Amino acid sequence: MSMSDEIVDREEELVSSATGRPLTKRGEATRRRLLEAAELVFAEQGYHEASIVKITERAGIGLGTFYLYFDSKQAIFEALVLDLNRRVRHSMSEAMAGASGRLEAERAGFAGFFRFTAEHPALYRVVREAEFVSPEVLRTHYTRIVEGYEAGLRAAQATGDVDRALDPETTAWALMGMGELIGMRFLLWERDAEGKPPAQLDPVVFAGMTRFIDNALAPRADDTGKEA
Amino acid sequence: MSMSDEIVDREEELVSSATGRPLTKRGEATRRRLLEAAELVFAEQGYHEASIVKITERAGIGLGTFYLYFDSKQAIFEALVLDLNRRVRHSMSEAMAGASGRLEAERAGFAGFFRFTAEHPALYRVVREAEFVSPEVLRTHYTRIVEGYEAGLRAAQATGDVDRALDPETTAWALMGMGELIGMRFLLWERDAEGKPPAQLDPVVFAGMTRFIDNALAPRADDTGKEA
DNA sequence: CAAGAACCTGAATCGGATCTCATGTTTGAG
DNA sequence: CTCAAACATGAGATCCGATTCAGGTTCTTG
Numbered sequence: 001m002s003m004s005d006e007i008v009d010r011e012e013e014l015v016s017s018a019t020g021r022p023l024t025k026r027g028e029a030t031r032r033r034l035l036e037a038a039e040l041v042f043a044e045q046g047y048h049e050a051s052i053v054k055i056t057e058r059a060g061i062g063l064g065t066f067y068l069y070f071d072s073k074q075a076i077f078e079a080l081v082l083d084l085n086r087r088v089r090h091s092m093s094e095a096m097a098g099a100s101g102r103l104e105a106e107r108a109g110f111a112g113f114f115r116f117t118a119e120h121p122a123l124y125r126v127v128r129e130a131e132f133v134s135p136e137v138l139r140t141h142y143t144r145i146v147e148g149y150e151a152g153l154r155a156a157q158a159t160g161d162v163d164r165a166l167d168p169e170t171t172a173w174a175l176m177g178m179g180e181l182i183g184m185r186f187l188l189w190e191r192d193a194e195g196k197p198p199a200q201l202d203p204v205v206f207a208g209m210t211r212f213i214d215n216a217l218a219p220r221a222d223d224t225g226k227e228a
Numbered sequence: 229m230s231m232s233d234e235i236v237d238r239e240e241e242l243v244s245s246a247t248g249r250p251l252t253k254r255g256e257a258t259r260r261r262l263l264e265a266a267e268l269v270f271a272e273q274g275y276h277e278a279s280i281v282k283i284t285e286r287a288g289i290g291l292g293t294f295y296l297y298f299d300s301k302q303a304i305f306e307a308l309v310l311d312l313n314r315r316v317r318h319s320m321s322e323a324m325a326g327a328s329g330r331l332e333a334e335r336a337g338f339a340g341f342f343r344f345t346a347e348h349p350a351l352y353r354v355v356r357e358a359e360f361v362s363p364e365v366l367r368t369h370y371t372r373i374v375e376g377y378e379a380g381l382r383a384a385q386a387t388g389d390v391d392r393a394l395d396p397e398t399t400a401w402a403l404m405g406m407g408e409l410i411g412m413r414f415l416l417w418e419r420d421a422e423g424k425p426p427a428q429l430d431p432v433v434f435a436g437m438t439r440f441i442d443n444a445l446a447p448r449a450d451d452t453g454k455e456a
Numbered sequence: 457c458a459a460g461a462a463c464c465t466g467a468a469t470c471g472g473a474t475c476t477c478a479t480g481t482t483t484g485a486g
Numbered sequence: 487c488t489c490a491a492a493c494a495t496g497a498g499a500t501c502c503g504a505t506t507c508a509g510g511t512t513c514t515t516g
Contacts, residue, residue, distance in 0.1 A: 046360045047360070048276050048360075125360075128356075128359060128360075129359075129360050131356060131357075131412075132274050132275075132353075132356075132357055132360070139417070142409075142413070163439070163443060165439050166436055166439055166440060166443075167432055167433065167435070167436030167439075169433075169436075170410065170414075170432070170433045170436035170437055170440070171436060171440055173406075173409050173410050173413050173414075174406040174409070174410060174437060174440055176409055177405040177406045177407070177408055177409025177410060178401075178402040178405045178406055179405070180405055180408075180409065181370075181401050181402070181404055181405025181408065182398065182401050182402060182405060185370075185401050186398075186401075189367070204395055204398070205395065205397075205398045207395070208394055208395030208397075208398035208399060209398055209402060211391070211393050211394055211395075212394060212398070212399055212402055212444050213444075215391060215394075215443050215444045215445070215446070215448070216440050216441075216443045216444035217443070218443070220443070221449045
C-alpha cells in the first residue's frame with residue numbers, strides 16, 4: 001500500500017444499516033452489488049428517475065433486500081458519493097506519485113482526474129447531482145479534494161515553484177472548477193454526441209489547459225515574492 | 229437599448245402553450261405571475277420538491293390554469309432557465325461595457341457574474357439543477373456564455389493582450405468553471421453558513437482569483453507568439 | 457443433522473404528484 | 487346590453503415509487 005493510499009483509505013466498519021450488525025461475506029457481496037448497480041442506475045437516469053426497483057433489478061436482488069443494507073434511497077446515494085470520492089482521490093494521488101516538481105505534479109493530478117472521469121462518467125454526474133440530493137456529502141467530497149490541492153500549493157509556494165501572490169485556497173477551488181467543467185464539456189458531452197468511446201481528453205484541449213495552468217501558477221519573472 | 233442588449237435579448241412570440249394563440253394582456257400577466265412564482269419555488273425547494281400546486285398557490289392562481297400556459301412542470305422550468313440565462317449575460321455584458329482593455333474586461337465580466345450570483349443565489353442553484361432536469365437547456369445556457377468569452381479571447385489574442393498560445397475555447401470553459409465553483413464555495417456556502425447576508429465575494433478571494441486569471445491570460449514575458 | 461442466525465423476497469400499503477375536464481367567470485367588440 | 491371568446495377553476499382520475507412486513511431460504515455451528 002502506497003503512502004497516498006494511507007491518506008485516502010479509511011477504516012470502515014461494514015454494518016447492516018438495518019440491524020447494525022456486522023455483515024458476513026455473503027452480506028458484504030450483496031451490499032457491494034447494490035452499490036455497483038446504484039452507480040450505473042444513478043449515472044444513467046439521475047437521482048429521481050432512478051428507483052429502488054431499478055437498482056435491485058440491476059443488481060439481481062430482491063426489492064426487500066435493499067432495506068437490509070441501506071435505510072433509504074438517499075442513504076445509498078450518499079454512500080455512493082463517498083465511495084466515488086475515495087476512488088477519484090486514489091486515482092489522482094496515484095497519478096501524482098511519480099511526478100517530480102510541483103507543476104508537474106499538478107498536471108499529473110489533473111490527468112488522473114480526467115482518466116477517472118473518462119472511465120467512470122458516473123462520478124461527474126452523481127457528484128454534481130449531490131448538490132441537490134445531499135449538500136452535506138457534496139461539501140465533504142469537494143473539501144477533501146481541495147485539502148490535498150491546497151497543501152500541495154502551499155508547499156510549492158514555499159519552495160518558490162508557485163507564485164507566492166496566489167491565495168492557495170482560492171487557487172485550489174479555481175483549479176477544481178476548471179477541471180470539472182472541462183471534464184463535462186470535453187469528455188462527457190463529446191461522449192454523449194458520438195457513439196460512446198470512453199474518450200480521451202482531446203490533446204489540443206489538454207495542452208491548452210496545461211498552458212493555462214502553467215501560466216497561472218508559475219512565479220512571475222518579476223516576482224519578488226510579494227506584490228499586487 | 230445598449231449594444232450588449234441586442235446580443236442578449238430575443239424576440240419571443242408569447243403564445244399559450246395549450247391553444248397556440250397569442251395571449252391577451254390578462255393572459256400575459258398570468259403567465260408572468262406563474263414564472264415569478266416558479267422562480268421562488270424552484271429556488272427554495274429545488275426541482276423535485278417543488279410542485280405545480282405550490283407554484284400556483286404562490287402565484288395565487290388556480291391549479292388548472294397552469295396548464296393553459298405551460299405543458300408541464302419541466303416546460304416552465306426550462307422557460308425559467310432561459311430567462312435567467314438572459315439576465316446573467318445581461319449582468320455580465322453590462323459590467324464589461326465600461327472596461328478598457330481585454331484583461332480589464334475579463335475581470336469586469338467576472339465581477340458582473342458574481343454580482344448576479346450574490347444577488348440571486350437561489351437562481352444560481354436553479355441553473356445548476358438544470359443539468360439534471362433538462363440537459364439540453366443547460367447546454368444552451370453554458371454555450372451562450374462561453375461564446376461571448378471565446379470571441380473576446382480571440383480578439384484579445386489578436387491584439388496581443390492575451391497569451392497567443394492559449395486555446396480560446398478551452399480557456400473560456402476553464403474560466404467558466406472557475407467562476408462557478410468559486411461562486412458556489414465563497415458565495416453560496418458562506419451564505420448558508422452565516423445568517424444570509426447576500427454577501428460580497430471576500431476581497432482576499434477576489435484578489436486571489438484576479439491574480440490567477442491575470443497570470444493565466446497575460447502573454448509571457450518571453451513569448452514570441454508561438455511556443456510550448 | 458438440528459436449530460438458530462443471517463439473509464432474502466415481492467405483494468401490498470401508503471402518500472403524493474401530475475394532468476384532465478366539466479363547469480363557471482370575465483372581457484370586450486359590436 | 488349581448489354573447490362569444492378567452493380565461494380560470496379544483497375535485498378527482500390515474501399513475502408511480504418508497505417503504506413495510508410476514509413468511510421463506512441458506513448458512514453455520516455444535
